[in-house]
Amino acid sequence: RRRSIAAPGGGSSAPGRFADYFVICGLDTETGLEPDELSGENFEQTPLRRTFKSKVLARYPENVEWNPFDQDAVGMLCMPKGLAFKTQADSREPQFHSFIITREDGSRTFGFSLTFFEEVTSKQICSAMQTLYHMHNAEYDILHTPPTNDKDSCSSTGDCNGTSVSKLQRFNSYDISRDTLYVSKCICLITPMSFMKACKKVLEQLHQAVTSPQPPPLPLESYIYNILYEVPLPPAGRSLKFSGVYGPIVCQRPSTSELPLFDFPVKEVFELLGVENVVQLFTCALLEFQILLYSQHYQRLMTVAETITALMFPFQWQHVYVPILPASLLHFLDAPVPYLMGLHSNGLDDRSKLELPQEANLCFVDVDNHFIELPEDLPQFPNKLEFIQEISEILMAFGIPPEGSLHCSESASKMKSLRACDLVSDKRNGNIAGSPLNSYELLKENETIARLQALVKRTGVSLEKVSFRIGEKSCDLKIQCDEEEFKIYQLNIQIREVFANRFTQMFADYEVFVIQPSQDKESWFTNREQMQNFDKASFLSDQPEPYLPFLSRFLETQMFASFIDNKIMCHDEDDKDPVLRVFDSRVDKIRLLNVRTPTLRTSMYQKCTTIDEAEKSIELRLAKIDHTAVHPHLLDMKIGQGKYELGFFPKLQSDVLSIGPASNKWTKRNAPAQWRRKDRQKQHTEHLRLDNDQREKYIQEARNLGSTIRQPKLSNLSPSVIAQTNWKFVEGLLKECRNKTKRMLVEKMGREAVELGHGEVNITGVEENTLIASLCDLLERIWSHGLQVKQVRSKYSCILGILLDSERRKSDSSPAMSPLRISLVQDMRHIQNISEIKTDVGKARAWVRLSMEKKLLSRHLKQLLSDHELTKKLYKRYAFLRCDDEKEQFLYHLLSFNAVDYFCFTNVFTTILIPYHILIVPSKKLGGSMFTANPWICISGELGETGVLQIPRNILEMTFECQNLGKLTTVQIGHDNSGLYAKWLVEYVMVRNEITGHTYKFPCGRWLGKGMDDGSLERILVGELLTSHTEVDERQCRTPPLQQSPSMIRRFVTISPNNKPKLNTGQIQEAIGEAVNGIVKHFHKPEKERGSLTLLLCGESGLVSALEQVFQHGFKSPRLFKNVFIWDFLEKAQTYYETLEQNEMVPEENWQTRARNFCRFVTAINNTPRNIGKDGKFQMLVCLGARDHLLHHWIALLADCPITAQMYEDIALIKDHTLVNSLIRVLQTLQEFNITLEASLVKGIDI
Secondary structure, eight states: OOOOOOOTTSTTSOOOBSOSEEEEEEOOTTTOOOBOGGGOOOTTSOGGGSOBOOEEEEEESSOBTTBOOOHHHHHHHHSTTOBOEEETTSOOOOEEEEEEEEOTTSOEEEEEEEEEEEEOOOHHHHHHHHHHHHHHHHHHHHHTOOSSSOGGGOOTTSSSTTOOHHHHHHHTOOOTTTOOEEEEEEEEEEESSOOHHHHHHHHHHHHHHHHSSSOOSSOHHHHHHIIIIIOBOOOTTOEEEEEOSSSEEEEEOOOTTSOOOOOSOHHHHHHHHOHHHHHHHHHHHHTTOEEEEEESOHHHHHHHHHHHHHHTTTOOOOSEEESSOOGGGGGGGGOSSOEEEEEEOOSSSOGGGOOOSOGGGEEEEEGGGTEEEOOTTOOOOTTHHHHHHHHHHHHHHTTOOTTOOGGGGSOHHHHHHSOHHHHHHOGGGTOOOSOHHHHHHHHHTOHHHHHHHHHHHHHTOOGGGOOOOSSOOOTTOOOSSOHHHHHHHHHHHHHHHHHHHHHHHHTTTGGGGBOOOSSOHHHHHHTTTTOOOBOHHHHHHTSOGGGHHHHHHHTTSHHHHHHHHHHHHOOSSTTSOHHHHHHHHHHHHHHHHHTTOGGGTSOOOOOOOOHHHHHHHHHHHHHSOOEEOOOOOOOSOOTTTTOOOTTSOOOOOHHHHSSOOSSOHHHHHHSOTTSSHHHHHHHHHHHHOOOSSSHHHHHHHHHOSSOOOSSOOOSOOOHHHHHHHHHHHHHHHHHHHHHHHHHHHHHHHHHHHHHTTOSOOOOOHHHHHHHHHHHHHHHHHHHHTTBSSOOSSOHHHHHHHHHHHHOOOOOOOOTTTOOOOOOHHHHHHHHHTOTTOOSHHHHHHHHHHHHHHTTOHHHHHHHHHTOHHHHHHHBOTTOGGGOHHHHHHHHHHHHGGGGSOOOTTTTTOTTSEEEEEEEEEEOTTTTGGGOOSOEEEEEEETTEEOOOEEOOTTTOEEEEEEEOOOSEEEEEEEEOOOSSOOOEEEEEEEEEETTTOOEEEEEEEEEESTTSTTOOSEEEEEOEEOOOOOOTTSOOOOOOOSSOOOOSOOOOSOSOGGGSOOOOHHHHHHHHHHHHHHHHHHHHSOGGGOOOHHHHHHSTTSHHHHHHHHHHTTBOOOSTTOOOOHHHHHHHHHHHHHHHHHHTOOOOHHHHHHHHHHHHHHHHHHTOSSOBOHHHHHHHHHHHHHHTTOHHHHHHHHHTOHHHHHHBOTTOGGGOHHHHHHHHHHHHGGGGSOOOOOGGGSTTOOO
């Protein structure tokens, strides 16, 4: 069904006509009244209120090959609610609305229909209606016999807002002898491009011709033939004038360098919703939430949908798009994909009657009542306030209040009686005719404006100076359309330019971040889903902080991905997508202005500067019409044909209308030379998004991830069609799940590879959060697909809740660090106890995060879904969760998350209380049981520390609650030295987060006690996260933990320095290099991604340990049993320098400050109130030296110190000048980093 665009002479090429079909729909008297059950109206309605099936009565021509006629779709969309009947008592204003038919390839056709009422002449139909009424009244009396005789008292039973039954029946009845019956009929144009205003005029003038007492100048056939065959589409950048029945009609089309064609009045959307709501709705659409518009007017649904999608330029909505959802397709609201749909309301039911799915991700817009319900946690659009301010200024200049006009949202009955022309002169509506300035005065009192003005005072723009450029025309151009219409053109282009300008500013340098594929296009396509096409992390790292919540989510959308795909596909200017060409040329202009000045980086708001230029081009086209079409003329019709009855739209002569003129003379005769083949091809690629090469097919296939359905098949729906649609959804969901998991794993693995020293890092915390949020979103869609009852509570939380009630187990308590029981219910309880999370959806999302962090997501969900009774009870047969194979695959994809470590719960819920469990394991061998002192412990993490906790000495195990500490980094452990036996040899300490189950091990392996080891009463231990051993049934797949640290207990110089493996100078240098390198890498990561610096300084192969090796190399071993520690050597050096000072034998000044600094630090550490041992003091000195960038000075100092000569052998590294110099050079690289030490490392020292 693809349109092919061949050379103009080719058979199937679209000849560039203004309209493809003229269609008449209505009541088929042959088949009579067929109730339309699918449209969901119930039979309690009175017969006049019920809906009956409408038929396509005629269409001219029968078929055109470039746009095959889709009978079902046109019939459904011309009259979405089917036929309507009325009597002379009801108002029968004609109603105009437009619609869209989206084909499978994504291309669109536009329809414009005018629905009016005609008297029913068929006797059968009238008597059928009478019979229906008799039946209805009989049933009604049986059902609603009032308890008392007073008939009016029983009022609430009526189906029309509580009017009493008797009145209702009088009001809504039909008596064949007394009433005239009318039925709706509709005439419709199907066109390749959306010239809404022109089509509306054509149809209105045709209708007027039938209803006015004077017959039109020519038969109707002449006008319809003219519009079908003789009026061309204006080419890009041109305007066209043709004749309607009563007057000329003008339409104009933007050139390829302007914003694409858009012909709906933006004004109406702002009047209906107000600026604030429009911007919020716009944000929802950009982030691809599900959007449901609700209104009693089809045209309003269409206007809002088309406006929102048009304002997205240069991006395009990629998902289900049904601005008018026919009543029979209501089950489509279940769709677990992003959609933008419009739902017709009958004006009686309120929102609560609607059974809507998944409220959490739904943006519900009640167009008629100025009301919008937003999805949870919607991020702010960047610079939202200034943006709203800029739009408001334009609206006010046109006399539209920024918070919307109330008259638009009043009830429909009033709407019908007020016509647009009355509104203009109606003073009450704030829509005051006359000079725009008095409406400005009127607006000054308005509170929204006052707020805006206050805001704007800060930004330095004054509202007083807003220049009002309405209907202003350059000097003497004579515009060929009326004033009102011109204003609509002006307002449209001004608002659209302001919106487009937001994106050109935001993405001014997007091209730099597009990742061009290394392979040829063919292979790029086949691997499209795995490829990254945009360097998101780098792009985001350049953006102002406030933009991140919005941008990080926007970069994940389908519309952004498609936009970048288009960019990659079109290298050369010629085959560039027209939208992309316009956008790129605008971006280039901005870049010329800015030349990458800092303004791109700041959140400085840059107002739109392109308005005048854009307005000018429209004005010029309207002033000088480029082409005038052939006038309607008499056709070759037989005498007597073309007559018709007043007030009835006739069946036309199909023989004259079925074929056009033999040759397309007008194209050759009237067209200027430039409108040749190229133009015609352009026009199609431009607005129909089609291309004659394979590119389009590729992009479609490449991007069909989960968005296979753009519009439901509009046909009479059998259960099998519904099942098939749902099957497509299930497949789409599964595909999306596969892609999401793969994407998240690639990101995560990439990062872990970096931590293990491979490759470059490319993910930031913001991005990980976004990915997890979008995973939650996908889970919610899967969970609510095909849910039986639309729970008021949110999707899976309702199921979790049911489970909570059904499962109450006792938790087991056993000694030692018993493994945490894996319990789905326990996890839910933890989440329920978090008071900070208020909503069900929030709880469900927190639960997903927690399960991800515990690597239990797949397992928990499997457990939930294994309860078949429950799934049967809650889900329809076609639901995703009842398709067993898909469900298995889905759980399998989620299982792959177990391969990586996430901290997506710990890092997000930073303020909650978490229970921690501590276990201290003393050495069994050496009299731990005789220990008499009172131990204490203090735990620190990335988010805070606990303070000192006393530990009962006989148990050495305890659980306590404190605010989330984040990832744990160090433990300080010590005792008060009381009692007879105050010596304690601690093997290690374990700490476990009882909610997430993360367990950290802090190896020690040293004594705490005076006179033991290095005489320390407290130590600082550095921890590592243990990887969990999942049970056997979950396939073993574990990557190494984040920080590799061998479990060999790190012993400092204990009994004698000889018992440590002696390293040679080469190995020592290597260790120093590694340690310094680790620190340098740490600072090159994005802030959110850095691990623990403490580990790099004091961990297994950290800087302290490496320097220790340096100082131990060639250290003279002491005689007998006396221990000598490095600290002893440093104290001696200190004493030496201090005596030098006193004897005033001072070499150069530089040397002096170094020596002074060194002495100051050593003294301060010795004077600390803490009972740290000698090795602890050495560790402290190294950390402080690293912090203050003094280490390399001190090494130089000590290498020259005479004490060194006494205490080291000649082979020692510290005595080898070349080695010392290279060591100094390595340490100097730390100078550029700002090292902040964890509080626990420097407690008690204030230098």
